[in-house]
Amino acid sequence: MEKLLAEYRKTLGDFEIVDIDEAKIADLRKQLDVDVPIDLHWTWNYGSEVEELRALYERGKRGQWNAESDIDWTAPFERSEWFLPKVGLQLMPSVLSIMGADDETCKQAAFDEFAWTFSQLLHGEQAALQLCGQLTNACPTLDAKYYAASQVADEARHVEVISKFLQRKIGTIYPISGTLKVLLDKLLEAPTWKTKTLGMQCLFEGMAVGIFDMIQKGSTNPLLSDVIRRVKQDEARHAAFGILTMRRVVQDATPEEMEEMEDFSFNILETLNANQQLDMLHDLAPKYGLDPTNVVQMLVGSEEWAKFNSDVFMHTVVPNLARLGLITERTEDRYRKVAIMYGDRFGQGTDADVLASLPQS
Numbered sequence: 521m522e523k524l525l526a527e528y529r530k531t532l533g534d535f536e537i538v539d540i541d542e543a544k545i546a547d548l549r550k551q552l553d554v555d556v557p558i559d560l561h562w563t564w565n566y567g568s569e570v571e572e573l574r575a576l577y578e579r580g581k582r583g584q585w586n587a588e589s590d591i592d593w594t595a596p597f598e599r600s601e602w603f604l605p606k607v608g609l610q611l612m613p614s615v616l617s618i619m620g621a622d623d624e625t626c627k628q629a630a631f632d633e634f635a636w637t638f639s640q641l642l643h644g645e646q647a648a649l650q651l652c653g654q655l656t657n658a659c660p661t662l663d664a665k666y667y668a669a670s671q672v673a674d675e676a677r678h679v680e681v682i683s684k685f686l687q688r689k690i691g692t693i694y695p696i697s698g699t700l701k702v703l704l705d706k707l708l709e710a711p712t713w714k715t716k717t718l719g720m721q722c723l724f725e726g727m728a729v730g731i732f733d734m735i736q737k738g739s740t741n742p743l744l745s746d747v748i749r750r751v752k753q754d755e756a757r758h759a760a761f762g763i764l765t766m767r768r769v770v771q772d773a774t775p776e777e778m779e780e781m782e783d784f785s786f787n788i789l790e791t792l793n794a795n796q797q798l799d800m801l802h803d804l805a806p807k808y809g810l811d812p813t814n815v816v817q818m819l820v821g822s823e824e825w826a827k828f829n830s831d832v833f834m835h836t837v838v839p840n841l842a843r844l845g846l847i848t849e850r851t852e853d854r855y856r857k858v859a860i861m862y863g864d865r866f867g868q869g870t871d872a873d874v875l876a877s878l879p880q881s
């Protein structure tokens with residue numbers, strides 16, 4: 521299987537990066553219409569066929585909240601205050617701090633980087649909204665359709681809450697990163713509901729649970745904490761849907777289908793990782809006197825790189841793929857080589873919110 525964005529790859533020491541140029545990124549952003557195949561599937565079975573999905577749907581109904589009236593939008597989120605730790609969570613303030621930049625500069629970089637990252641999460645939420653609409657059409661059982669429809673409402677609320685946060689509290693929405701646009705289109709264009717579920721519900725929802733959990737644990741701003749806590753509880757249900765559905769899919773899959781899903785998963789995650797935040801650095805680093813390529817070179821060359829780079833992947837997505845049998849002897853070394861996998865292949869165990877959304881066994 522050919523690597524994604526093959527023409528934008530370069531090597532940096534032992535590591536292969538994806539570095540997309542400005543013109544290509546502009547093209548990707550202009551591409552608003554995506555040709556999407558959908559197999560619409562009726563069902564005449566109005567009873568419940570998949571009890572665990574029906575239970576998840578019930579859980580989703582109970583978990584609804586209102587992004588306008590349940591959030592205290594008068595609470596402050598200020599550029600002049602730290603809201604995440606200075607070092608460790610965000611790239612630019614960490615690098616600037618190591619280089620001896622003053623506290624004010626690090627704080628400004630942290631605010632800008634967060635605005636950029638939160639904007640990418642917003643675009644990801646829009647993709648999830650679109651994709652769940654597709655699943656509502658394509659999934660075979662009524663339980664899955666009910667569940668996907670309830671997730672459509674969740675994702676609309678996430679687009680609403682994050683865009684309001686960016687507009688009201690930050691004042692900027694950064695455009696989508698080139699790498700992210702390519703990968704999200706790949707999921708939306710996937711030919712079957714199984715691949716769409718694997719791509720969005722396992723890979724991207726799994727990444728989202730990891731990212732939101734890290735922000736939640738680091739946040740010292742009450743408004744941000746409240747928004748993230750609410751979104752993450754929803755995302756945990758979405759990740760649970762991915763796990764429950766994919767467990768059934770892999771049971772029925774042929775060895776060839778398993779290999780195909782295994783390669784698809786690796787290709788998506790490898791490409792995301794190969795960008796190493798270069799898309800963000802191109803937009804923001806020059807403002808702080810940093811050279812994007814130098815920053816990445818410093819990262820991948822550092823001793824602890826595999827350990828901290830793998831953190832977000834090892835939180836949920838990689839352990840889930842390993843449990844599903846979608847990371848095997850055949851691919852495990854590839855994950856380790858690019859520092860997506862590190863240490864125990866099952867990571868730290870299942871996230872508490874995801875666990876609460878899974879049937880107790």
Ligand SMILES: [Fe+2]
Pocket residue numbers: 645648674675678755
């Ligand atoms: Fe979401």
Ligand SMILES: [Fe+2]
Pocket residue numbers: 648675725754755758
């Ligand atoms: Fe989601």
